[in-house]
Amino acid sequence: MSQKEFALYIEDLTVSFDGFKAIDSLNLYIDKDELRVIIGPNGAGKTTLLDLICGKTRASAGSIRFKDEELTKKPEHEIVRSGVGRKFQTPSIYENLSVFQNLEVSFPKGRSVFGALSFERTEEVLERVRKVAEEIGLADKLETEAGLLSHGQKQWLEIGMLLMQEPELLMLDEPIAGMSARERELTADLLKRICRNRSMIVIEHDMDFVKQIASKVTVMHQGKILAEGPMDVVQADPKVIDVYLGH
């Protein structure tokens, strides 16, 4: 198979911490415009996998190819610039700024040396802020101070801040943790909306939520892939029930 068919192409990826392989010869292929959910027990290596893709952790061996570029040797900021966005579990928004300002400062302006100096509130920025605010359901909250938003709205704002950079691969680690039932529903709709023109990897433990959003699920266990496929197939897999779903 040609590498060009995939947005993300991971082969033989391994990382050892003091001899312990947190990721062990892992192969993973994500299609363009695919929303892939990764599940698995605590310590399976899910977060470490995202850390490797975004350059926060360095691989001991193996390859991560994204748009025909090798990511394993690149520094984090170059990986961001090549189109990879990552959201961590806790929101990191500017609580004292408005929703509008949070989105505005996330516009990628530092592409040239003079970018930061010559930055203006151009029509392009305004247009992007409006579009993203609409996508994350906060169009009527643009002037609200971010610190006053609900927990769920803060999470959406942070997703919006990543969307300002128009990532081609967006990775979210447990996006609905701590959300109300209604916020979970809205987040499912949001993720389905924003994955239309980009690939996404979502780590999640909540199986009802996974069923709502996933077309294909990858189950990790002990740094390897235990099973992969549609949710109903994965759910009925005795190996998966044994290590994860049965507990």
Ligand SMILES: Nc1ncnc2c1ncn2[C@@H]1O[C@H](COP(=O)(O)OP(=O)(O)OP(=O)(O)O)[C@@H](O)[C@H]1O
């Ligand atoms: N920097 C590190 N140094 C040493 N060990 C690490 C490091 N990062 C992760 N590990 C270990 O690697 C294993 C995988 O951890 P990881 O956080 O990726 O699992 P996870 O599947 O995301 O779990 P959870 O569902 O609890 O978030 C764990 O045993 C963890 O202790």
